Structure formats: structure tokens, C-alpha cells
Amino acid sequence: MSKIKNICCIGAGYVGGPTMAVVAAKCPDIKVTIVDLNAQRIAAWNDENLDNLPVYEPGLDKIVAQARGRNLFFSTDVDKAIEEAEMIFISVNTPTKTYGLGKGKAADLKYIELCARQIAKVAKTDKIVVEKSTLPVRTAEAIKNILDNTGNGVKFQILSNPEFLAEGTAIEDLLNPDRVLIGGGTDTEGQEAIQALAEVYANWIPQERILTTNVWSSELSKLTANAFLAQRVSSINAMSELCEKTGADVNEVAKAIGMDSRIGPKFLKASVGFGGSCFQKDILNLVYIAKSYGLHEVADYWEQVIIMNDHQKRRFASSIVRTLYNTVSGKKIAFLGWAFKKDTNDTRESAAIYVADDLLFEQAGIAVFDPKVEKGQIYADVNYLGTRSEAQNEKGITVFADPYEACKDAHAIAVLTEWDEFKEYNWQHIFDNMKKPAFVFDGRNVLDGEKLREIGFVFQAIGK
Numbered sequence: 001m002s003k004i005k006n007i008c009c010i011g012a013g014y015v016g017g018p019t020m021a022v023v024a025a026k027c028p029d030i031k032v033t034i035v036d037l038n039a040q041r042i043a044a045w046n047d048e049n050l051d052n053l054p055v056y057e058p059g060l061d062k063i064v065a066q067a068r069g070r071n072l073f074f075s076t077d078v079d080k081a082i083e084e085a086e087m088i089f090i091s092v093n094t095p096t097k098t099y100g101l102g103k104g105k106a107a108d109l110k111y112i113e114l115c116a117r118q119i120a121k122v123a124k125t126d127k128i129v130v131e132k133s134t135l136p137v138r139t140a141e142a143i144k145n146i147l148d149n150t151g152n153g154v155k156f157q158i159l160s161n162p163e164f165l166a167e168g169t170a171i172e173d174l175l176n177p178d179r180v181l182i183g184g185g186t187d188t189e190g191q192e193a194i195q196a197l198a199e200v201y202a203n204w205i206p207q208e209r210i211l212t213t214n215v216w217s218s219e220l221s222k223l224t225a226n227a228f229l230a231q232r233v234s235s236i237n238a239m240s241e242l243c244e245k246t247g248a249d250v251n252e253v254a255k256a257i258g259m260d261s262r263i264g265p266k267f268l269k270a271s272v273g274f275g276g277s278c279f280q281k282d283i284l285n286l287v288y289i290a291k292s293y294g295l296h297e298v299a300d301y302w303e304q305v306i307i308m309n310d311h312q313k314r315r316f317a318s319s320i321v322r323t324l325y326n327t328v329s330g331k332k333i334a335f336l337g338w339a340f341k342k343d344t345n346d347t348r349e350s351a352a353i354y355v356a357d358d359l360l361f362e363q364a365g366i367a368v369f370d371p372k373v374e375k376g377q378i379y380a381d382v383n384y385l386g387t388r389s390e391a392q393n394e395k396g397i398t399v400f401a402d403p404y405e406a407c408k409d410a411h412a413i414a415v416l417t418e419w420d421e422f423k424e425y426n427w428q429h430i431f432d433n434m435k436k437p438a439f440v441f442d443g444r445n446v447l448d449g450e451k452l453r454e455i456g457f458v459f460q461a462i463g464k
């Protein structure tokens with residue numbers, strides 16, 4: 001197979017956008033076109049002002065500036081991009097199903113299927129189709145069936161190339177990944193397709209970090225990696241509750257166990273609960289797959305990771321209510337942070353949404369400040385839960401562009417995201433302008449508790 005010269009990516013979201021921008025920046029000889037049905041999103045990717053890119057990631061603006069207009073293009077013309085490309089990445093959303101069979105657990109593959117049908121309809125030359133979105137095991141088979149049965153008689157090779165980037169560090173993860181995983185067919189054509197994609201990555205990634213497997217191993221490895229990572233967070237969060245009861249400090253426990261080289265220090269930060277578009281979705285999907293094969297013990301084992309995470313979010317909200325003398329009705333609670341982690345504007349499954357929902361049930365007034373999340377997104381997140389009317393949510397939540405304003409006259413502050421800037425605030429000033437006693441609930445263990453107590457705050461942190 002000759003070298004790839006033209007790549008298209010369907011889906012210009014948090015994964016497709018940054019991933020393909022890096023491919024374009026690192027492979028100036030390959031034309032990369034990222035397409036999306038969402039015209040507003042494409043317009044934002046094409047915005048001259050790089051502050052308006054639809055995805056916030058440190059370093060992304062420089063990468064886009066380097067390649068856009070040279071060999072990186074953003075477009076809504078999906079058919080044209082498919083037709084021209086030799087290799088097509090599918091990077092559309094695969095949310096948890098909200099209806100029918102597998103509701104609340106299985107991944108909804110309708111967007112994937114629509115893409116496959118569109119590729120089949122448009123393609124007039126052989127294509128390599130690459131699954132970038134996280135998918136249930138054996139999805140490649142379904143894609144292949146659609147392509148082969150509805151196509152124009154051209155040949156398709158399906159590869160699985162799951163993306164392991166974490167939001168907030170996407171560019172660093174893409175430039176310098178621990179590994180790149182490519183799964184493909186074991187026959188000659190499958191191996192050639194794997195090789196073609198491996199050559200693209202070889203432009204900047206050392207050969208020994210490019211791992212090739214069969215398609216099913218690759219699909220399942222992605223679900224497994226996310227399940228293991230989420231499990232670590234739930235494990236340390238389970239310990240955080242025990243720490244609070246026993247006088248142990250979860251940071252000290254995490255450090256002590258993390259120095260064991262078999263355990264390692266990463267992913268041991270106790271928190272108000274993990275969020276993000278992947279962990280919950282992928283575990284629910286894993287649980288669904290295990291159950292569908294009759295593996296009930298396997299399913300129950302992984303489901304417990306989600307149960308623990310839900311408990312952690314709920315426990316944080318109820319601890320605020322209990323500490324504020326069992327009522328937050330009519331009280332102002334300031335939220336510092338809304339994104340599911342720092343350095344991103346993504347809020348999908350953010351713990352903040354669920355904590356806010358619980359506190360709204362308790363009739364609290366919530367004042368939100370997040371350095372990167374837009375106001376409309378915050379209302380959209382709580383409205384999506386459908387637990388009360390949009391008017392009630394608007395009444396209950398106020399969004400501020402200034403953290404000091406958000407905290408002014410508040411009875412309590414809750415830290416929901418670990419943004420670095422929170423540590424640097426003038427906490428004396430914040431204290432002076434709050435109702436007394438002034439409470440701080442640190443859901444991320446980022447603030448200096450000793451200093452805050454000296455100022456006069458009543459300070460509580462996860463796992464202490």
C-alpha cells in the first residue's frame with residue numbers, strides 16, 4: 001500500500017478535533033480534513049481568533065495555528081471529504097443509550113452507523129476506515145457489514161485505533177503518548193492497513209510505542225483501560241470516607257501506597273467523584289456487554305465502581321447540608337469550578353452537576369464560577385437532568401464571571417474542580433465578604449486548609 005496522502009475525520013469534537021490537528025501538524029505531507037454536521041462547531045474551528053476554538057486545551061491554539069489552511073481543514077462538506085480521503089477516521093459521539101434495549105447502559109451506536117452508511121454511499125475508491133470513538137467490542141464487525149452490504153463494490157478495511165488522550169492534557173498526550181494502539185484484520189490486507197496507519201504515527205512516535213493487535217483486543221483494551229483508571233479513583237474515594245471516620249488523611253495514605261512501585265503514584269487523588277465523557281459510559285457499556293454474555297459476577301464487579309462514584313458525589317452534597325446545620329434552604333453556596341477536571345471547558349458528567357442538583361432539591365441558591373465553562377452550558381447541564389423546570393433552575397443557579405462576586409455574601413464555598421488559580425485567590429478578602437461562619441468544602445483537596453482555618457474559615461476537605 002502506498003503512503004497515505006489524504007485523511008478525513010468525521011466528528012470535530014473533543015477527540016476528533018485535537019487528535020487530527022496534531023496529525024496535521026506532524027505530517028505536513030498529508031491533507032487532513034475534519035468534518036462535522038454541526039456548522040456552528042466548524043465555524044468556531046475556522047475562527048480567526050484562536051480563543052474561540054470550540055474545545056479548550058492548553059497548546060491546541062498553537063497546533064491549529066501551525067497547520068490550519070496549510071494541510072488542516074475544517075468543513076461541513078462530509079461527502080466531499082469522504083470521497084477524497086484514503087483513510088477515514090470515525091470520531092463521532094457514542095453516548096449511553098437513553099431509550100429502548102440497553103437504556104442507561106449500552107453505547108448508542110446510531111451516529112456510528114449513520115457514518116458507516118454515509119461512507120458506503122459516497123465512497124468510489126477503496127478506503128481504510130478507522131474507529132476512533134470508544135466502541136463496544138465487535139463494533140468493527142457491524143461497521144464492516146454495513147460497508148460491504150451497502151457500498152458501491154469498493155473495498156473497506158476496518159481498523160480500531162482507540163484514543164487514550166485525557167482532556168486538559170490532550171496535546172501533550174497526543175504528542176508524546178505512552179502507546180498508540182492499532183487493531184486490524186489478521187489477513188494480508190488487514191496487516192497492510194495497519195501498516196499504513198502505523199506509518200502515519202511513525203512521523204512522530206517511536207516505533208516501539210506503536211502496538212498492533214487484532215481488532216477485538218484493541219476495542220476491548222480501550223474499555224479495560226478506562227475501567228481500570230476509574231476503578232482506581234473509586235478505590236481511593238472509598239478510602240476517603242474511611243479516612244474521615246478514622247482520623248487518617250487520604251493524601252498521606254495515597255502517598256504511602258503510591259510509593260509501592262507495584263501500585264504507582266498516579267490516579268490516586270481523592271475527589272468529589274470522577275466525571276468526563278468516558279469513564280461512566282465505558283463502564284456501563286462493559287457491564288452491559290458482560291451481562292449480555294451471562295457474566296453476572298463480572299458485570300457486578302465493574303458496576304460497583306459506578307455505585308461508589310455516585311455515592312461520593314451524593315455524600316459531598318449531603319455533608320454540606322449537614323454541616324450547615326441541616327439546612328441550606330435560601331442559603332448561597334458558591335461553586336468554584338464546574339468542568340469535570342481542570343484545564344478543560346468540558347462538563348460532561350461533571351460531579352458539579354449532580355452536587356448542584358442535590359443542593360437545589362434542598363432549596364439552596366447556587367452561585368457558579370468556572371474559568372472556562374460558558375454560562376449557557378451550565379444551565380444546559382442541569383436542565384438535561386430533567387429534575388425540575390428550566391425556570392426553577394434559572395432561579396436556583398446564578399453564573400458569575402468573577403470568582404469574588406460569586407463568593408460574596410455566600411454561606412459556603414464548594415470547590416468542585418481543581419483549577420490551579422483557586423489556590424492563588426485572596427482568601428482573606430473572600431472571607432471578609434462572606435456570611436459567618438464561613439464554610440469551605442474542598443472537593444478536590446487543592447486548598448491550603450491550615451491557612452484557611454487561620455483566616456477563620458470552617459474548612460472541610462475530602463478524606464481528612
Ligand code: UDX
Binds near residue numbers: 229266271275278
Ligand atoms: C479518560 C482517560 O484518562 C483517557 O485515557 C481516555 O482516553 C478518556 O477518559 P478524561 O476523562 O479526559 O480521560 O480525564 P481523566 O484525567 O482520566 O479524569 C477523569 C475523571 O477522574 C475526572 O473527573 C478527574 O477529576 C477524575 N480523577 C482523576 C480523580 O478524581 N482522581 C484522580 O486521581 C484522577
Ligand code: ADP
Binds near residue numbers: 011013036111277
Ligand atoms: P468526543 O468527545 O468523542 O469527541 P463530541 O460529542 O465532542 O465527542 O464530538 C462528536 C462530534 O461528532 C460532534 O461535534 C457531532 O456533531 C459530530 N457528529 C455526529 N454524527 C456525525 C455525522 N454523521 N457526521 C458528521 N459529524 C457527526
